[in-house]
Amino acid sequence: xxxxxxxxxxxxxxxxxxxxxxxxxxxxxxxxxxxxxxxxxxxxxxxxxxxxxxxxxxxxxxxxxxxxxxxxxxxxxxxxxxxxxxxxxxxxxxxxxxxxxxxxxxxxxxxxxxxxxxxxxxxxxxxxxxxxxxxxxxxxxxxxxxxxxxxxxxxxxxxxxxxxxxxxxxxxxxxxxxxxxxxxxxxxxxxxxxxxxxxxxxxxxxxxxxxxxxxxxxxxxxxxxxxxxxxxxxxxxxxxxxxxxxxxxxxxxxxxxxxxxxxxxxxxxxxxxxxxxxxxxxxxxxxxxxxxxxxxxxxxxxxxxxxxxxxxxxxxxxxxxxxxxxxxxxxxxxxxxxxxxx
Amino acid sequence: xxxxxxxxxxxxxxxxxxxxxxxxxxxxxxxxxxxxxxxxxxxxxxxxxxxxxxxxxxxxxxxxxxxxxxxxxxxxxxxxxxxxxxxxxxxxxxxxxxxxxxxxxxxxxxxxxxxxxxxxxxxxxxxxxxxxxxxxxxxxxxxxxxxxxxxxxxxxxxxxxxxxxxxxxxxxxxxxxxxxxxxxxxxxxxxxxxxxxxxxxxxxxxxxxxxxxxxxxxxxxxxxxxxxxxxxxxxxxxxxxxxxxxxxxxxxxxxxxxxxxxxxxxxxxxxxxxxxxxxxxxxxxxxxxxxxxxxxxxxxxxxxxxxxxxxxxxxxxxxx
Numbered sequence: 061x062x063x064x065x066x067x068x069x070x071x072x073x074x075x076x077x078x079x080x081x082x083x084x085x086x087x088x089x090x091x092x093x094x095x096x097x098x099x100x101x102x103x104x105x106x107x108x109x110x111x112x113x114x115x116x117x118x119x120x121x122x123x124x125x126x127x128x129x130x131x132x133x134x135x136x137x138x139x140x141x142x143x144x145x146x147x148x149x150x151x152x153x154x155x156x157x158x159x160x161x162x163x164x165x166x167x168x169x170x171x172x173x174x175x176x177x178x179x180x181x182x183x184x185x186x187x188x189x190x191x192x193x194x195x196x197x198x199x200x201x202x203x204x205x206x207x208x209x210x211x212x213x214x215x216x217x218x219x220x221x222x223x224x225x226x227x228x229x230x231x232x233x234x235x236x237x238x239x240x241x242x243x244x245x246x247x248x249x250x251x252x253x254x255x256x257x258x259x260x261x262x263x264x265x266x267x268x269x270x271x272x273x274x275x276x277x278x279x280x281x282x283x284x285x286x287x288x289x290x291x292x293x294x295x296x297x298x299x300x301x302x303x304x305x306x307x308x309x310x311x312x313x314x315x316x317x318x319x320x321x322x323x324x325x326x327x328x329x330x331x332x333x334x335x336x337x338x339x340x341x342x343x344x345x346x347x348x349x350x351x352x353x354x355x356x357x358x359x360x361x362x363x364x365x366x367x368x369x370x371x372x373x374x375x376x377x378x379x380x381x382x383x384x385x386x387x388x389x390x391x392x393x394x395x396x397x398x399x400x401x402x
Numbered sequence: 403x404x405x406x407x408x409x410x411x412x413x414x415x416x417x418x419x420x421x422x423x424x425x426x427x428x429x430x431x432x433x434x435x436x437x438x439x440x441x442x443x444x445x446x447x448x449x450x451x452x453x454x455x456x457x458x459x460x461x462x463x464x465x466x467x468x469x470x471x472x473x474x475x476x477x478x479x480x481x482x483x484x485x486x487x488x489x490x491x492x493x494x495x496x497x498x499x500x501x502x503x504x505x506x507x508x509x510x511x512x513x514x515x516x517x518x519x520x521x522x523x524x525x526x527x528x529x530x531x532x533x534x535x536x537x538x539x540x541x542x543x544x545x546x547x548x549x550x551x552x553x554x555x556x557x558x559x560x561x562x563x564x565x566x567x568x569x570x571x572x573x574x575x576x577x578x579x580x581x582x583x584x585x586x587x588x589x590x591x592x593x594x595x596x597x598x599x600x601x602x603x604x605x606x607x608x609x610x611x612x613x614x615x616x617x618x619x620x621x622x623x624x625x626x627x628x629x630x631x632x633x634x635x636x637x638x639x640x641x642x643x644x645x646x647x648x649x650x651x652x653x654x655x656x657x658x659x660x661x662x663x664x665x666x667x668x669x670x671x672x673x674x675x676x677x678x679x680x681x682x683x684x685x686x687x688x689x690x691x692x693x694x695x696x697x698x699x700x701x702x703x704x705x706x707x708x709x710x711x712x713x714x715x716x717x718x719x720x721x722x
Contacts, residue, residue, distance in 0.1 A: 088599055088602065088603060089599040089600045089603060089670070089671075090670050091603055091669050091670050093603065093669075108520075111603070111605075111668055111669055112605060121605065121606075121635070121636050122635040122636055122637055192520055192521065192536075192537065193521070193536070194520065194521055195521050195522050195523055195535075195536060260521075260536055263523075263536055264536070265429070265430075265523060293436075293437065293438055294426075294435045294436040294437060294456075296609060296612040296613055296666075297612055298607050298608050298609035298611075298612040298613070298666070299605075299606070299607040299608055299609075299634060300605075300607040300609050300666075300668050302607075303605045303606070303607045303668075304605070304607075304668060312632065312634065314632050314635070316631075326635065328632060328634055328635035328636070329634060330634060331607075331634060334608075334625075334633070334634060335621075335625060336625060336627060339627065383668040385456075385609050385613055385665070385666035386435050386436055386456065387428050387433035387434065387435040388435060391429070392428070392429065392435075395429075
């Protein structure tokens with residue numbers, strides 16, 4: 061175990077940031093989101109949940125895939141370069157790290173998504189334990205341990221120090237880069253924080269949330285349930301839940317007319333809440349908001365586990381719980397079915 | 403609340419209305435959700451408390467397509483939105499039975515968090531709010547937990563209703579146009595920096611648009627797949643300079659200043675400032691006008707009078 065005094069963190073950011081791109085929680089106009097470190101950035105490790113998850117670091121909301129343009133009679137295709145430089149994502153919470161594992165299931169299985177794979181190869185994850193879990197958290201339901209997140213390096217923030225434990229080879233390399241700033245120490249403070257987190261976890265409102273009945277085999281029964289009819293009605297069909305979600309992975313591919321006999325083909329996150337989601341030449345196979353609403357939860361709790369050895373594509377970060385304008389969310393859905401079935 | 407619930411149930415049972423549009427109790431005091439109730443059984447979950455901030459008027463567009471009347475609960479400010487939708491022929495007055503509900507200023511759990519309260523377990527909707535948290539109990543002054551729109555409330559009167567239940571209170575403690583005036587006083591560089599910082603947070607969730615009662619187009623231009631900028635791609639140049647400004651132009655003269663756009667924004671962008679700037683300019687150029695106040699009134703931007711400001715005056719920033 062190593063540690064660094066909090067007042068030295070700006071030095072740590074500078075040492076990393078001058079060598080590699082450093083992505084970490086930055087406060088802009090009152091809200092904290094992951095962003096690229098600069099010397100003037102307002103780094104914020106105190107806010108437990110960034111508005112958006114850390115997903116953008118590996119799977120940006122919008123990215124160009126390639127550009128086509130006409131040159132004489134020929135059409136040239138210029139693919140976008142893949143990420144080829146190392147970078148660090150700092151301060152990711154346990155739920156968001158698991159979120160990336162969920163994305164791995166999708167983008168690293170055949171056919172591998174080369175853009176995503178390149179970022180995963182070059183990205184080092186410095187995870188941060190959750191000193192003060194929030195009432196909307198339910199990561200433990202998915203077997204996630206916010207006391208000791210997964211990652212290349214795991215860190216714990218106390219009142220005076222950031223404790224630092226390297227876990228993987230990538231983590232060792234990063235630790236070597238900042239070795240001068242880190243001091244060896246014992247793990248007592250970290251053990252104390254873990255005990256404190258454990259006692260808070262027991263008191264969380266969703267401590268006993270049960271996923272009984274939600275699995276890959278529940279397809280027909282859940283799909284045809286009349287409960288959806290009651291649940292979806294307040295839904296505004298906005299994309300807030302999907303865009304703040306660490307695991308939502310659907311994207312659309314569109315063309316942007318560059319105006320010079322060319323197009324830029326880009327992809328952007330899609331939302332199953334949107335009316336043009338999975339729109340195809342023949343039309344749309346989900347024509348009502350009820351169907352679109354149902355899709356989101358069926359995907360996370362039934363279809364995804366069915367195709368990924370039981371792994372849910374929800375990590376219990378609780379962002380949708382905090383952010384839905386109509387106060388709908390996955391917990392209400394799980395509970396509504398639980399109540400009905402009981 | 404009990405009087406409202408009892409009356410709604412009575413009207414539902416005697417067949418005056420087919421359904422009730424109100425709020426369903428959530429997991430906690432602070433997360434009631436808009437809901438339709440069509441039976442006595444369903445009405446058990448009906449709630450009306452000081453966290454019932456959602457403006458239900460837009461849900462009436464869909465409700466008006468259903469058989470029979472819908473009882474809708476409208477707060478004073480929601481009634482302006484209802485009227486505006488009426489004047490735009492988006493809803494049918496005959497299909498609505500309006501209970502004007504009292505409002506003491508609506509609370510936001512986000513504001514409670516912003517006051518530095520972490521791990522909220524329960525909260526009352528009283529003054530002050532009694533909050534229990536994972537990290538100890540505390541209190542928050544009612545005014546500090548109130549939505550910003552309530553600090554510049556349009557007043558206690560409902561502009562349309564069939565009957566009224568509940569008292570309203572004065573909540574105004576700020577000047578409606580002070581924030582706009584502060585931005586007007588900035589240099590162009592400062593203004594640009596301000597809006598760039600705010601709008602760069604936009605994630606294109608479209609919550610502002612979807613909640614907006616003035617955004618009632620059946621299909622939004624931004625949802626067209628023939629449009630050159632997709633509604634879900636966040637591209638800095640567009641969000642920071644175009645999308646929100648185009649939307650503000652589209653609702654200018656029709657926006658009642660209900661404040662739902664700012665309430666729902668997950669990134670806390672003060673979107674109402676765009677709309678309020680237009681309202682301020684409209685008041686200045688065409689005389690005081692409140693969208694939704696009078697269903698028969700002609701909108702300042704959709705009617706012509708010889709008293710209208712000349713285009714040259716408009717282009718000079720509206721100084722008459």
